[in-house]
């Protein structure tokens with residue numbers, strides 16, 4: 257006690273304005289969030305919890321729900337979300353407590369430790385299999401937005417709290433974001449190579465990769481009874497040895513995916529995704545797609561990738577990233 261008095265006095269004396277001679281206050285962010293004051297834990301009757309931790313846990317849990325409903329981020333949390341879809345909440349509980357520990361320690365709590373993975377490993381899909389594929393800057397922006405939304409759901413909107421939390425998250429951007437090159441660049445980009453289909457011509461390696469996968473995928477689709485009915489026009493042309501529609505579709509899909517993957521050297525001049533999949537606009541679309549057709553299409557694209565050496569086994573994060581890219585179009589493609 258005597259030591260505490262000496263320390264408090266010493267601290268107060270070194271305080272130039274010398275006003276506040278009372279109890280030392282916990283001015284860490286954790287302290288501002290309620291600090292070590294014990295309160296009843298609403299989730300665990302009969303137990304108590306530090307008010308600071310309770311507030312952080314509430315924000316973390318709300319944020320996980322915001323992320324689950326955010327199509328920009330849900331693909332990264334595929335493992336967690338499929339567990340939750342199967343009524344298995346063990347991963348959710350583990351993530352909730354791990355994130356709460358992390359934020360408690362990062363905001364200055366002294367009675368907790370964070371024992372999870374370091375931030376680099378946690379966000380490296382090769383190390384943490386619960387991270388579907390590596391995050392890019394846009395994902396990080398979305399994550400910060402969702403934390404702010406999760407805080408707001410708990411009434412935490414004070415800029416004096418939100419700003420330091422934003423700064424804390426920003427300070428981790430460089431370790432969390434582990435995908436900085438465009439998909440197009442990673443698939444070979446603008447490096448010129450001989451075009452195996454057109455002797456004497458060159459083609460960008462990125463485009464060549466996409467074209468190969470697109471062509472394989474069209475063949476997989478042609479043999480897939482779940483999707484054949486949609487491609488009736490194309491398939492009957494091909495049956496009559498007329499390959500013009502196939503060539504046009506191959507080029508159009510290759511343009512589309514190259515641009516979607518970040519190519520700045522290519523352009524897509526085809527129909528909008530809504531029009532392309534609306535049978536009343538595009539007569540080559542025999543009937544409107546439903547969700548099952550969309551699922552089948554993604555499966556077939558994964559097979560098309562595998563036929564070109566990109567498999568879940570040897571390149572899981574890349575396959576999941578491309579799957580997520582296609583799936584992000586579900587809302588406009590599915591019209592039935």
Ligand code: HEM
Nearest residue numbers: 332336351354358372373378386387391395396399425428
């Ligand atoms: C500064 C921002 C971030 C912080 C502080 C953070 C913190 C954490 C922590 C503490 C874990 C648990 C690690 C463990 O279990 O040992 C984790 C896991 C994870 N994080 Fe992050 N994260 C951030 C940003 C992101 C972003 C931007 C994404 C996605 C784009 C992301 C996706 C994930 C995923 C998928 C997991 C695994 C979840 C699970 O257990 O199922 N995180 N993160």
